Amino acid sequence: MGRLFGTDGVRGRANADLTPELALSVARAAASVLADRDGTQRPVAVVGRDPRASGEMLEAAVVAGLSSAGAEVLRVGVLPTPAVAFLTAQTGADLGVMISASHNPMPDNGIKLFSRGGHKLPDAVEAAIERRITGHLSASDAPDHRPTGADVGRVRDLPDAGSRYVEHVLSSLRRPLAGVRVVVDCAHGAASVCAPEVYRRAGAQVHVIGGDPDGWNINDGIGSTHLGPLRDAVAATGADIGIAHDGDADRCLAVTATGELVDGDQILAICALDLHERGELVGDTVVATVMSNLGFHHTMRDAGITVATTAVGDRYVLEALRSRGLSLGGEQSGHLVFLDWATTGDGLLTGLALLARMSATGSSLAELASVVQKLPQVLVNVSVSDRIAVAEDEDVARAVNAAEEELGDTGRVLLRPSGTEQLVRVMVEAPTQEQADEVAHRLAEVVAAV
Known part of the structure; x- marks a missing residue:
C-alpha cells in the first residue's frame, strides 16, 4: 500500500479508494496513537462530516472504529472542518475526525484528523498511524486485546455543536457590521448549516447561493473552485462583495x-495590514507559503511586515505559526489561519474579517485588494521519470540560475517536485505575462529533458 496521508489527510474516491474498511482502520489506528492517556480515562473523539452522500457511510465506519478502540464518540453531524477542530479543543477530546474531501467533487471523500487541542497532525504522527494500519502493530493492539464488555466505546450526539461554533466565530467580531451587502456561496457544503446565520447575525445583508445540499451537489459547478455563479449573483443583487467557501468551509x-x-x-494582505495597524500582528510577521505571489511580498515589505515562508499546505503554515508564536498566516488558495481564534484554516473567520475591514474603513473590497499589485504567475506541470533526479540535475540548476539573473528582484522562479506523483511544478512570476510564459516554458523544456 502506498502512502495513505496526503497534504491534508486521507483522500480518494469513496467506496473505491476510501472504503468503509479503510475508514474503520484509520479511526482505530488514530485512536490508538493519539489517545495516549494512562488508561484511567476513556479516550474521547469528536466526529463531523460535510453533507456529501458517502459521508453517512464513512461516518458509520469511523464511529465503529473509534468505539471498537474504546473511545467515547461525540458525533457533531454536518459542520465545517474548523468547527470540528474547535470542538475537539473545547471539549478536551483526544482527537477529532472530519470526513470531507474539501473542494473535491462529490464522488471523492476524505478523512482529516486532529490531535488534542484541535491541531493537525505532524508527519511523524501520521507515519505512526500508517504503521498501525499496515500491520506493524504492537502486541497491545492485537485483536485479542480489543476492549470488550463495558470497555467498548459509547456514542452520543452533541446537539449544540453548531451553536457553540457559531458563537465562537461571532465572538471574533469587534463591532456589528454596518449593513454590508454580501452574497455567500456555501458550495452546497458544510457552510450551508452555519455561514448564513453567522454573516446575518454579524450585521450583514446576506443573499445565499449554494445553500441547499442534497448529498450529491456539493462543489458541483459552485463554490470556491467555480466562481461564475457567485459573480452572476453579485451582479444581479448589487452586492458589495461575494464570498465563496469550499465544501468543508475551511477556505474563503x-x-x-x-x-x-x-x-x-x-485577503491575507488585507488582514495582515488590519492587524498591523491595530498593533495586533504578533512580531509584525505573517506566514505564507512559497506559492504566494511576489506582489504580496512587496506589499508586506513596504508596510514593514516580515513574511515567513513555508512549504505548500496549511498544516505547514500552522506549524510555523505555533513554533514562532505568531498570529496570522495563509495560502493563496484561501486558507487563512487566525491563531488567536482557530487552530486551522477557517473560511467563516476569514469572511468576517474581510467584511469587518470593509465596514470599519468604508472602503470597497476592490480598494482594499488594490494594495497588492500581483505579478503575472505561470505554473507548468512537467511529467518526469524521476522527480528527485530533476532536483539534483546540473543543467536544471544552471537554467534556474540564468532565469533568476534575468528576472532579478522583479520576478521569481520556483521548481517544486510533487509529493505524490512523478511531476515537477515550474512556477515563474515576471513583470509581464509574456515574459512569465516564455521563462516558464523554457525551464519546463529543460526539466522534461532530464
Missing part, C-alpha cells in the same frame, strides 16, 4: 462588486 475566496477575484494572497 472573494469577488468584488464588479466580479474581480480576490485571492488568498490579497
Whole structure:
C-alpha cells in the first residue's frame, strides 16, 4: 500500500479508494496513537462530516472504529472542518475526525484528523498511524486485546455543536457590521448549516447561493473552485462583495462588486495590514507559503511586515505559526489561519474579517485588494521519470540560475517536485505575462529533458 496521508489527510474516491474498511482502520489506528492517556480515562473523539452522500457511510465506519478502540464518540453531524477542530479543543477530546474531501467533487471523500487541542497532525504522527494500519502493530493492539464488555466505546450526539461554533466565530467580531451587502456561496457544503446565520447575525445583508445540499451537489459547478455563479449573483443583487467557501468551509475566496477575484494572497494582505495597524500582528510577521505571489511580498515589505515562508499546505503554515508564536498566516488558495481564534484554516473567520475591514474603513473590497499589485504567475506541470533526479540535475540548476539573473528582484522562479506523483511544478512570476510564459516554458523544456 502506498502512502495513505496526503497534504491534508486521507483522500480518494469513496467506496473505491476510501472504503468503509479503510475508514474503520484509520479511526482505530488514530485512536490508538493519539489517545495516549494512562488508561484511567476513556479516550474521547469528536466526529463531523460535510453533507456529501458517502459521508453517512464513512461516518458509520469511523464511529465503529473509534468505539471498537474504546473511545467515547461525540458525533457533531454536518459542520465545517474548523468547527470540528474547535470542538475537539473545547471539549478536551483526544482527537477529532472530519470526513470531507474539501473542494473535491462529490464522488471523492476524505478523512482529516486532529490531535488534542484541535491541531493537525505532524508527519511523524501520521507515519505512526500508517504503521498501525499496515500491520506493524504492537502486541497491545492485537485483536485479542480489543476492549470488550463495558470497555467498548459509547456514542452520543452533541446537539449544540453548531451553536457553540457559531458563537465562537461571532465572538471574533469587534463591532456589528454596518449593513454590508454580501452574497455567500456555501458550495452546497458544510457552510450551508452555519455561514448564513453567522454573516446575518454579524450585521450583514446576506443573499445565499449554494445553500441547499442534497448529498450529491456539493462543489458541483459552485463554490470556491467555480466562481461564475457567485459573480452572476453579485451582479444581479448589487452586492458589495461575494464570498465563496469550499465544501468543508475551511477556505474563503472573494469577488468584488464588479466580479474581480480576490485571492488568498490579497485577503491575507488585507488582514495582515488590519492587524498591523491595530498593533495586533504578533512580531509584525505573517506566514505564507512559497506559492504566494511576489506582489504580496512587496506589499508586506513596504508596510514593514516580515513574511515567513513555508512549504505548500496549511498544516505547514500552522506549524510555523505555533513554533514562532505568531498570529496570522495563509495560502493563496484561501486558507487563512487566525491563531488567536482557530487552530486551522477557517473560511467563516476569514469572511468576517474581510467584511469587518470593509465596514470599519468604508472602503470597497476592490480598494482594499488594490494594495497588492500581483505579478503575472505561470505554473507548468512537467511529467518526469524521476522527480528527485530533476532536483539534483546540473543543467536544471544552471537554467534556474540564468532565469533568476534575468528576472532579478522583479520576478521569481520556483521548481517544486510533487509529493505524490512523478511531476515537477515550474512556477515563474515576471513583470509581464509574456515574459512569465516564455521563462516558464523554457525551464519546463529543460526539466522534461532530464
